[in-house]
Amino acid sequence: MPPIAEKLRQIQDGIASACVKAGRKPDSAQLIVVTKTASIEQIIEVVRAGFIELGENRVQHLKQIADQVGESLQASGQAHLASQIHWHMIGHLQRNKVKPTLQICTMIHSVDTLRLAEEIDAAAAKLHLHVPILLQVNCSEEPQKYGAPVGAVIHLAEQIASMPNLRLEGLMTMAPLTMDKEVVRTAFARARELFEEIKSEKIVGSRFHHLSMGMSQDYEIAIEMGATMVRIGSAIFA
Numbered sequence: 558m559p560p561i562a563e564k565l566r567q568i569q570d571g572i573a574s575a576c577v578k579a580g581r582k583p584d585s586a587q588l589i590v591v592t593k594t595a596s597i598e599q600i601i602e603v604v605r606a607g608f609i610e611l612g613e614n615r616v617q618h619l620k621q622i623a624d625q626v627g628e629s630l631q632a633s634g635q636a637h638l639a640s641q642i643h644w645h646m647i648g649h650l651q652r653n654k655v656k657p658t659l660q661i662c663t664m665i666h667s668v669d670t671l672r673l674a675e676e677i678d679a680a681a682a683k684l685h686l687h688v689p690i691l692l693q694v695n696c697s698e699e700p701q702k703y704g705a706p707v708g709a710v711i712h713l714a715e716q717i718a719s720m721p722n723l724r725l726e727g728l729m730t731m732a733p734l735t736m737d738k739e740v741v742r743t744a745f746a747r748a749r750e751l752f753e754e755i756k757s758e759k760i761v762g763s764r765f766h767h768l769s770m771g772m773s774q775d776y777e778i779a780i781e782m783g784a785t786m787v788r789i790g791s792a793i794f795a
């Protein structure tokens with residue numbers, strides 16, 4: 558088995574057992590393969606292994622690799638695989654990069670201000686799209702990090718929910734960079750609380766069902782705390 562496929566299988570097993578440990582169905586957390594450090598060849602291997610939910614954090618790079626991956630698959634007679642890929646924008650998004658992002662991505666995880674949401678809503682209207690988005694929360698409340706402040710999230714969710722061309726499907730967060738598992742767990746628990754609160758107050762309707770949290774170092778804790786999507790890169794490609 559090629560090494561990438563083997564690693565993907567290990568991660569998939571890790572996700573399934575973390576789900577079971579948390580009393581959840583083994584397939585209740587979706588793997589987003591973060592390709593920002595991967596080569597085109599590695600990305601092709603990922604797609605051939607059947608993993609089509611891919612994440613990138615920079616639009617410019619995403620455009621380049623999406624094209625190259627498409628060409629490469631086409632050249633090997635597998636253009637159908639290229640059309641199955643779902644790209645997720647997971648990194649900070651500048652307002653002037655919204656249009657190219659919408660042309661490639663099926664979901665944006667990193668919406669964290671009203672102005673960005675408004676920009677995406679307007680661009681989506683022009684492109685006749687209804688865009689699935691997640692609201693990024695700064696759960697560790699580190700000042701240098703992206704994400705809406707915890708105290709602003711409910712109100713922001715209400716505002717975004719009223720935008721006609723956006724579909725608010727959940728929350729996204731990143732844990733602080735620390736080896737201290739309790740600090741990580743506390744940040745994820747806060748995201749979970751906000752998620753449940755928004756859901757129970759029926760601010761945004763039944764589509765609100767995703768909690769995108771957990772990376773290579775902390776995905777097991779994230780699943781324990783309710784993640785429905787984990788975004789993993791270095792554990793696969795490093």
Ligand SMILES: *Cc1c(COP(=O)(O)O)cnc(C)c1O
Nearest residue numbers: 591614647772773788789790791
């Ligand atoms: C890079 C990145 C990841 C993946 O992190 P790894 O530690 O490589 O698994 C997840 N989410 C975001 C927003 C990222 O930028």
